[in-house]
Amino acid sequence: MLAIRGIRNSGGYLSESGFSGLRNFQDICHPGNPLILKILIQTITKNRKPPPFPPQAFPPQALPRSPAFATIGGAARWPPASRLPGLLALTDAATFPPPLAHGPLDGVKVLDLSEDIAGSFCARLLADYGAEVLKLEPPAGAALRRMPPFFGDDPHPEKSLFFLAMNLNKKGATLNLDREAGRALFRELLPYVDVVVESYRPGYLASLGLGYETIETINPGLVLTSITPFGQTGPYSQYSGEEIVSYAMGLIMSISGRQDREPLKHGGFQAQYEGGLNGAAATAMALFMRDSVGEGQHLDVSVTECVASTMMATQTMYPFIGATQPRRRASGSNFGHPMPCEDGWIIVQTGGGASWETIADFFGAPELHEPRFADTAERNRNGEELDRIVLDAISRRGKWELFTEAARARMLFGLAQTPPELAQCPQLESRDFYRIVEHPVIGRIKVPAVLFNLSLTPYQYTGPAPTLGQHNREIYLDGLGYTPQELTVLRQTDAI
């Protein structure tokens, strides 16, 4: 009877949902009893390997290597009959299996301690692709609950649209790491999970006795993903981050904006999202490796380094020719930059499948066929004249008409869409990008949902962002086996 559901849920890819797997432990477990806890850890560890495909020896799915493969596929077999051209002709009937109702990270359990955008986005991506994520918030709620925009501009803790977007598909409980009872609860949860995501100042968890060294002792297979402005190490690791600071120190502001003005920041919170996405990528890789070697590790993601990682041309210019890349000149060709048309802004780039002749025809200005615009160097030299002609040509044309016609001419072309336009975009609808969410306080709302498509184990929508402490009873009563009286005491003492 011991942990039958636990077995199924501790990594089995057929399980439907996970923290309920803790339920059966309450009969046999008195929380805090170290002996029982040890048995449970052993049970969980023993059953971590999922049926029916146990992890393989490392390296995973090792392929035949040369020269071994050369021996198998020797000269005599080349080209083998089955590989002859023609035998693999296209068949329109070629199909692939229908999608399953779970994600590729099915069976993975995650504790999300993050209060910010980056960590929350990381854990959300894990949840979107099948992991079961429990967000653990301080009793006052994660800081993100206080961030605009708010639904109906009402600054209610359940109405932050930013919190909603970053915490879809998660369960939520409260837990106060500043109380010993809260830390004890956290330690109790650790044996059952595969990943902890956190974004506290480096050293904070360690100062509570919950650093990776401790976590590793309790659960050697656990992956701890830390996402911080400057990373866990280095002289600025204790410094405070902000979006603009990550952009400044991540090099990107040095080339953004114009030379006659101050460097310019990207709009929105791109650096935070980048940190979250890299955190999810690193976590997925570490989980893949963990399944083979049995050991987790501590991942250190730096938001500033995420931004800097996009600066390929900018960084390499120095060790290659000793030079620094500038911002854009105040004047010069607008190609590759937004240009105003009748009802908005468009952007054109040369190259791709369209010749200059095609582009000149598209704008319908005969002067563009003149030799002074014939190649990139000439166009740069005569950039202001080029701009004048092009701006005049598009001043009486609409952005959508231009967008469609440019695609027909195989041109690289874009238009500056506004958020309301994005919310109605037929291309995004065709990709099922949005999901309609039923939120208990906000109501029905359309949210950006699907980062990418997967043919077999696609994105799954399982629920809106949790309300504060929504799953406390499920986690602490049903999961860890506390009594309602004990739960009351935990609340009274501000532990949850």
Add this chain to the structure above:
Amino acid sequence: MTTPSFSQAQNAFSQAQDGKLPLEGIRVLDSTYVFALPYAGGLLADMGAEVIKVEGPGRPDVTRTGGYSGVFADNDLGEDWWNRPSTYNLIHRGKQSVTLDMTDERGRGLFRELVKISDVVMENFTPRVMRNWGLDYPNLRRLKPDVILVSNTGYGHGGGPYSGYPAQATTQEATHGHCWITGYRPAADGSDGGPAKAGASFVDFLSTWTALFAIGAALRYRNRTGLGQWVDIGMYQAGVMFLSEYVLDAVANGREGGRIGNRHPWRAPQGCYPAAGQDQWITLSVGDDAQWQALCQVMGQPELAHDSRFATLLSRRENHDALDAAIAAWTSGRDRYAAMHALQQAGIPAGPVLTGRDVHFDPHFQSRNFLERAQYPPERKMGERMFIGRPYKFSKSPLRIQGPSPTFGQHNEPALKELLGLPEAQYRQLVEDVVIATTPTTGEPSPVVPQPEALERGIIAAWDADYRQRLGLE
């Protein structure tokens, strides 16, 4: 504020030297061009994967030729200019290079053979190309049932209205909404510079990292179930995801969003201010009254803390122009690093605008070994170069750049003859028919502009003639 104590963590992350890499034993067939997935291939190689980059003899990667290639090592075309561009060398570090003419059935046949012994295949052709070649997912699956295929396109596969549209990061930044919210704040007189592009090829990198996440998750699933699948990434979609809060504000509150320059939607003051020196800048951001009081102290203007115009967050937002002037007066003439340290010691988020040069000398980036050195064999005449590593460290896996980029077709022989067992006579025939090659048959180098001329023309902002000595490059 507590004294920085990072030595313990530093030790933990430097102990990874002899650990295993996450992707040991994984082979990736990388048939991708430009930035997004090729860069993912380089990062997979850092994680221990064997990455085979496939190019056509007449279709060299555009990071070798033309405007995407950056600059050539030491501004010298050398004898093999196509192996010397900066962006090519950053992106393709640690890979193997095989050339195959995919328009020739023999080239496609060899590609199929490589698919059969690969774990992951990556491609970024427009949807119809792989299909016409019989290399779309249904067909690849017949060759290798558990293959993980990663496709990256501008708008994603499927029947959507834009799925067949040509796309590339520069134009997509506008279309996915990014330009609309990026740009200098409209001036008080109403003049508006309009939407702007920021950075370089921004949305490409969203696909890069999305691919890494998808590959990690799909490999884990395959390891457990034996099942592969098709990863279909649309850059446009990834770009819109990164604007989620703007889209929700539009859906819920009818807002259109817009440009606020370097200001913050709710913190104040925030901005980018001039520091001592030519084109030197410091950014800072104040979020609450305590940080505001601290800023007044750091600036040596305690009287500002009692100025009613700046007493609350709301009033600071209303009087942001006046605040900017006061802050700029303090930062002007101050060393940007000294300003950062003073502000950070007072608990205020702040940092200098670092350039592509600065990152090589900043103590924090140096301490974290963010830039890594790749040593080239003598015949490459490239010596040693430094490249961006990656934005994450694993405590037990020594992720690192595994080696320099390969030359064009460098691994044709080992991959085709040793790995696939192609007989010598057939190999020689393929060379003769230019189905494989070690020199591209098309493409021109981007123009080489001597640094002094580039400086004069504003193509570069500054240059150090002794950069190799300064970096200690061999």
